[in-house]
Amino acid sequence: MRLFDTLTRTERNLEPIDGTTFRFYCCGPTVYGPAHIGNFRTFVLQDVLRRTLETGGTRTLHVRNITDVDDKTIRDSQKAGQSLQSFTAGWTEKFHADCEKLGLLLPHIEPGAVDHIPQQIAMIGTLVEKGHAYPSDDGSVYFKISSFPGYGRLSHLDERELDLGKTQNARSSSDEYEKDSLSDFVLWKGRKPEDGDSFWPSPWGEGRPGWHLECSAMIQEYLGDSFDLHSGGVDLVFPHHENEIAQSECACGGRFAAHWFHITHLLVDGGKMSKSLGNLYTLEDLAARGHTAMEVRYVLIGAHYRKPLNFTLDSLSGAREALAKLAKGARQLASKCEPDTRLTSADFGPFQAAWDSLNHDLNTPGALGGIFTGLRDSASLSGHEAAAALAGFNRLLRALGLTLPEGTVQATSEIPDSVKSLADARWAARLAKNWAESDILRGQLVEQGWLVKDGKDGYTLESASAP
């Protein structure tokens, strides 16, 4: 497949360096609270990338870290009166539960920073030895940006702009750090009282690792000096990924990531999502409004990953209808299939255009459009063709990570007895052509949040709104 690369700003083919397995790294969550849908836009698109590669026959090795030690995790664990370890474990568990609901494949490896302190210390040691890093008086260690000429390549900063950053900083916090250059960033943070128990011994004194270094160290541990692709939200381009390149290329001498994949931020109601505006949604918030995680996933893949996506509650309702339409289309297609046809076809039939979209810079909205068009064009297929088409349809849904609702009808067991008896009474009234009675009972059902739909041989009930 072809994918845009942030570093070269060109579309390039994704081919595993080692010829067998596509090895990639994603910056994972900082586990100090529930992830929001903006975080999940990134994780969902990374998931679609992996699924698309795998559907296309490429083996993958997916590594995504858990940031379980930083300012926020330390601060909030203390506030919660918990140890850092149990605090982050709780939020990690919550994150995994959300991921499962969203249909995200678990990474093959999910390392945590706290479990890789020795690797991080070793990498800092290498950087100090090679003259790319230096300790300061407060027990911290800094990366020396001037020792790495390639700095700024990813985010397209030149020296002049870095100098600008320097002077800005010099004004605001010149006495805060003892750095040679104000652009230098921290690799190891010397122990401070507010860190509580969260410190580890090192050759430079007690302290804890810096955030940027965490990813570099774990990448080297699990993917080596060079690997296929690195990914994260656009906000990580600078400084996080820029710093990773500097650390890793200086420490390992390798070429680091061959490809950079960045996902643009989500907007809510046309603006930035923030707690103070009350538009920062978690999966739980949306579930409380009656929306499933799969509906959220549908909305998140509804825009191209390099364009801003405007998230609205209305779009979630639209997603529910769209998913139901897909489910219906799949049922109709399945009913046309020759029962004994063996599904060996490797092509996508009427869904070829959708698959092509996905392979052309991960165009998920284009693929969704292609699926609906393919469904429409499947109407006149023969039994054999329908079977092949259905196979293509299913592969496409797997690549997008969508699972379809079974149907809109609630299982009988979920319908309260009182509702059931009302509906039965209404059905009896209808059979007796007692329309007035029937309409009154229908009104009562609506009041209780249930829609009734009449069929030839009976009715079906559907929950009208949020559970």
Add this chain to the structure above:
RNA sequence: GGCGGAGUAGCCAAAUGGUAAGGCAAUGGUUUGCAAAACCGUCAUGCGAGGGUUCGAUUCCCUCCUCCGCCUCCA
């Protein structure tokens, strides 16, 4: 200020130098006791504004307007 991105119907959102996918909503019809559901249709002479290049531009170039992100630890 620097760097980067975006402006397409009521909403969400693609593709494309040759006349605008798809979804939601809306709406007409068939059906239904009436609705809902289902089924069959309709729904941008237009792609932020103004110039330019071209036989032809939403698509390329220029100017302008608006919005958004990053600029030291936020996906």
